[in-house]
Amino acid sequence: METKQPFRRRILIAFVTMTILVSGIFSLSIVAIVHLIEEHLVSEELALELDTVIEQDLKNGQAPRLDAKTRFYTSSYPGYRIPERYADLPKGFSEQVEGERAYYLFTQISNGERYLLVQEQSEFEKREQVLFNVVLAGFLLSVLGALALGWFMSERVMRPVSKLANQVRHRDQLLPLAPALAPEYPDDEVGQLAAAFDSTLGRLRQSLERERLFTSDVSHELRTPLMVIASSCELLSQVALEPTQRKQLERIERASAEMQDLVQTFLQLARVKGNESLFAGSASLRQIADEQVDIWSTLMREKGLDFRLDVEAQNDAVYNPTLLRTVMANLLRNALHYTETGFVTLTLLADGFRVDDSGVGIPEQQHEQIFDPFVRGEQARGEGLGLGLSLVKRICAHQGWQISVHSLPVTGSCFQVSLAAPV
Numbered sequence: 001m002e003t004k005q006p007f008r009r010r011i012l013i014a015f016v017t018m019t020i021l022v023s024g025i026f027s028l029s030i031v032a033i034v035h036l037i038e039e040h041l042v043s044e045e046l047a048l049e050l051d052t053v054i055e056q057d058l059k060n061g062q063a064p065r066l067d068a069k070t071r072f073y074t075s076s077y078p079g080y081r082i083p084e085r086y087a088d089l090p091k092g093f094s095e096q097v098e099g100e101r102a103y104y105l106f107t108q109i110s111n112g113e114r115y116l117l118v119q120e121q122s123e124f125e126k127r128e129q130v131l132f133n134v135v136l137a138g139f140l141l142s143v144l145g146a147l148a149l150g151w152f153m154s155e156r157v158m159r160p161v162s163k164l165a166n167q168v169r170h171r172d173q174l175l176p177l178a179p180a181l182a183p184e185y186p187d188d189e190v191g192q193l194a195a196a197f198d199s200t201l202g203r204l205r206q207s208l209e210r211e212r213l214f215t216s217d218v219s220h221e222l223r224t225p226l227m228v229i230a231s232s233c234e235l236l237s238q239v240a241l242e243p244t245q246r247k248q249l250e251r252i253e254r255a256s257a258e259m260q261d262l263v264q265t266f267l268q269l270a271r272v273k274g275n276e277s278l279f280a281g282s283a284s285l286r287q288i289a290d291e292q293v294d295i296w297s298t299l300m301r302e303k304g305l306d307f308r309l310d311v312e313a314q315n316d317a318v319y320n321p322t323l324l325r326t327v328m329a330n331l332l333r334n335a336l337h338y339t340e341t342g343f344v345t346l347t348l349l350a351d352g353f354r355v356d357d358s359g360v361g362i363p364e365q366q367h368e369q370i371f372d373p374f375v376r377g378e379q380a381r382g383e384g385l386g387l388g389l390s391l392v393k394r395i396c397a398h399q400g401w402q403i404s405v406h407s408l409p410v411t412g413s414c415f416q417v418s419l420a421a422p423v
Contacts, residue, residue: 009154012147015146015154018146020146023138023139027138031135039093042093042119046093046106047106050072050117052065053115053117054115066117069119069120071119072115074116075115090107091107094107102122102125103119104119105119164181164197168181178201181198181201222263230260233249254295258329281317281318281320282318283321283324285324285348285353289328296329303340305336305342305343306344308345310348312348312349313348315419326391327417330389330391331392335356335413338360339357339359343356343357343358352401352416353417357412361411362405362413371389396417401418402417402418403417404416
């Protein structure tokens with residue numbers, strides 16, 4: 001399974017792992033070589049000394065001429081009987097530790113007789129232990145050095161990558177006049193990555209600019225026919241009409257007003273460039289809520305729904321009326337559209353509002369996707385394109401607001417909008 005460790009940490013781990021492998025092999029090689037040389041040299045020395053004792057001293061009837069640290073034992077002379085602890089030693093060189101003392105032993109078998117030299121080597125073992133401690137200290141210091149060097153190198157390697165990431169992440173990079181990234185970096189892998197970002201961001205800027213111009217042009221062109229519809233409705237409202245005709249005229253007026261709000265919303269969003277995401281506020285949350293209640297209460301009652309406005313806390317901040325109206329209207333329209341019986345509640349909070357309904361609800365797995373363009377719920381109705389909640393999400397993103405959705409305990413949904421600080 002591919003690791004998900006940060007790249008900087010992976011560089012550090014690679015440095016330390018390589019050092020542990022190389023230093024470990026080197027240290028173990030030193031220990032092994034010292035041990036092999038020790039065994040070889042001591043074996044030769046003890047073998048030569050034992051041959052001298054056997055061929056010269058014992059044959060001439062003399063006592064073994066040995067230093068104070070070396071003792072001689074044999075199975076053929078009573079005065080030099082081999083102790084039981086040495087009786088089963090293998091032929092050749094061996095080592096034994098007795099308490100704090102270390103001994104080298106060399107066994108030789110000749111004509112059925114066993115000969116043994118025992119030489120105390122405590123001092124040599126201490127010096128050998130010092131050598132091993134030095135090797136161990138060198139190994140640990142090399143690991144610590146690799147840790148420090150790896151941290152330093154990872155910092156140097158990742159510094160341009162982190163800088164590039166911050167530049168790409170910055171919202172000003174999407175501005176049409178944003179400088180290119182590649183000239184700031186050498187012609188290496190990071191420079192190639194910066195060039196790739198320049199190419200991608202360039203295409204993204206062009207796409208955003210085309211979208212902005214298209215939205216602006218379409219919205220601007222729609223204003224003229226909408227003004228004609230609105231003025232025609234105003235003239236028709238002064239004519240005596242039958243109740244059915246009056247009702248249809250009111251529907252036309254309401255649809256025209258909604259379309260005008262949408263056009264105004266698109267025009268404002270089309271003017272957004274870079275980090276100019278906030279628009280001046282001139283209306284309070286309560287004013288927009290009262291206006292929406294007046295618009296939607298009749299439609300809610302006609303459908304037999306219990307529609308009410310609850311005020312849990314006072315919010316005295318002012319917001320852009322067009323954008324806030326569009327967000328609230330879309331959420332109320334969705335609640336009306338997907339609720340056949342029960343209630344729809346608009347609740348004002350200290351930092352925003354929420355819309356609750358007893359409608360069909362939204363499955364848990366679709367809570368994130370429902371805000372994507374052209375996505376409609378499993379029980380979608382009518383001929384909508386699934387752009388309402390996408391527009392709401394876009395407005396919230398530009399205004400710094402947060403929108404979330406969750407299901408109610410029995411049935412229905414709750415959309416909650418947290419508004420940013422006042423402009």
